[in-house]
Amino acid sequence: MVADSTNTDGAQSAVPNERDSADAAILPFRIAITQSDLDDLQDRLARTRWPDELPGVGWSRGVPLAYLQELAAYWRTGYDWRAYEAQLNAFPQFTTEIDGQKIHFLHVRSPEPDALPLLITHGWPGSIVESLRIVGPLSDPRAHGGDPADAFHVVAPSLPGFGFSTPGAGWGVPRTVSAFAELMRRLGYERYGAQGGDIGSAVSGRLGGLDRDHVVGVHVNTDLLALAAVMTFQHGAPPDLAALCAGDTDSLERMRRFQAEGLGYLAIQSTRPQTLAYALNDSPVGQLAWIVEKFHEWTDPAAALPEDAVDRDHLLTNVSLYWFTGTGASSARFGVTDAEPEWEDASSAPRGWAVFGGGGPIIRRVMDPECSIAHWSEFERGGHFAAMEAPDLLIGDIREFFRRFR
Secondary structure, three states: OOOOOOOOOOOOOOOOOOOOHHHHHEEEEEEEOOHHHHHHHHHHOOOOOOOOOOOOOOOOOOOHHHHHHHHHHHHHHOOOHHHHHHHHHHHEEEEEEEOOOEEEEEEEEOOOOOOEEEEOOOOOOOOHHHOHHHHHHHOOHHHHOHHHHHHHEEEOOOOOOOOOOOOOOOHHHHHHHHHHHHHHHHHOOOOOEEEEEHHHHHHHHHHHHOOOOOOEEEEEEEOHHHHHHHHEEEHHOOOHHHHHOOHHHHHHHHHHHHHHHHHHHHHHHHHHHHHHHHHHHHHHHHHHHHHHHHHHHHOOOOOOHHHHOOOOHHHHHHHHHHHHHHHHHHHHHHOOOOOOOOOOOOOOOOOEEEEOOHHHHHHHHOOOOOOOEEEEEEEEEOOOHHHHHHHHHHHHHHHHHHHHHH
């Protein structure tokens, strides 16, 4: 057993308008990884059967052996899961069943009575761990040196098949959008904002179309490699990258390299997720390598190593959540049912974009050629995991965008 539904002090008060019907019940939830699960992780890490590697290849063929050995050793002997479990449990958490799927979510009510409800959706290979450093300042800016007028009631769900939203068949972006709209209705929120990155940007964008009578605005964070992935996945490689990136040779090289070498994970997860599942579910080092590679490739281009962009313990908490919940496989196959997913849907809700890690003009040229997006920000610092890499910048941009809807 990795979690329980025991109430925590003050947690119940965070649920407004809880329904009486059993199928719509909202249950308090608390993370409680068993000691036997922790012992099993340490035992598996100690008994890892390491492969060899070609000399001198660095990161060009995947995660280097020496680097991963050192990181795995730290995970086994230096990292403290219980400390981060306590940090997560400091936020009220709940579960509810929607469309036959258990949905787990953080629900942090602001002490400010006029706070705006905000649904925050993570992506892959992220989790609710991405929200650790932004939920507090967003929900209680007064306590974090901010303006109380910028406060949000924060709802941060785990995507179906991720973390404690236990695996379910047939879940992708469209079905998730419907479920999250129902979640906000079930919580009693008639008017709310939506925010997310990666898969979360798709969910947020489509929520603005599906639930347009209730979504006041959509804010997404993105980066150059996310643009390359979306363009390739939806439309194939763009015909003339050189023209698209005219005058920006660094962005041109990053996009070309990513399209040539960086999309193998997506091909595997979209076509052979079950084959991959055995390694992710049986080997913690396999799960670690699969995620850490993305944090190396997708974080701030100025960061030489993943921990130069994201705190090492924070990163390992994200990996640990995948491992303890056994959702490496189910998260990898998320969206396989979407033959041609659209990352945004027609929406009357105003949009805000925050671009991290450079390449902003190129992204705007593709995603907003008519400059119709209501709010556009570009930050040189950060990357794909903005909430973990540059939480201060992301928090500031979210606050600025949603001020117009107060």
